[in-house]
Amino acid sequence: MTFERDPLAGVHPLVLAAKPLVDAVGAAFINVDHAEPSDVPLVWEGVTVAAVRLPPLHGALDRLIDSVETELGDTLPMLSREGKQRAIRILDERGAFILRRAVEDVADAMGVSRITVYNYLNAIHR
Structure with a gap:
């Protein structure tokens, strides 16, 4: 046995x-x-x-995106408009946008334009 x-x-x-x-x-x-x-x-x-x-800074944005997708229950491109806005808020709260090229990389991952990400961020910070 x-x-x-x-x-x-x-x-x-x-x-x-x-x-x-x-x-x-x-x-x-x-x-x-x-x-x-x-x-x-x-x-x-x-x-x-x-x-x-601690993990290297390289890959930090990918890890943040993965955690947000897990938290919200879907991939960024599949989220509704409200879901994408919530994802941007969470990423912003977690400091994602202090990383170089983060807006561009998040926009690409989300399937939206950089302008859309900037608009969501501006709405948060108003």
């Missing part, structure tokens, strides 16, 4: 608790022995149990 081992058995509770957040931002857990100074240590009762390596 073969018993399958639980892949999460022995994983520290702090790592389990942080996993949804780490996954959502596209980060990764790193073993303490392989942590670099730029990694964020996860400390439990004074002991570092793991580290989190």
Whole structure:
């Protein structure tokens, strides 16, 4: 008789608790022995149990778009006008438009013109 081992058995509770957040931002857990100074240590009762390596900035807009599509339940091009406006609001709240070429890239991903994205942003900031 073969018993399958639980892949999460022995994983520290702090790592389990942080996993949804780490996954959502596209980060990764790193073993303490392989942590670099730029990694964020996860400390439990004074002991570092793991580290989190933040994702590179490259690909950040794609990750933001993916998270908005998941949140809204459809791809950007398939959203209604109101859905697209909501997507722009969420992306703006999450800082997407501080990235270079973000308006152009979001417009392309959404299937609308840059002017449309700028109009949605102007409506938000009025």
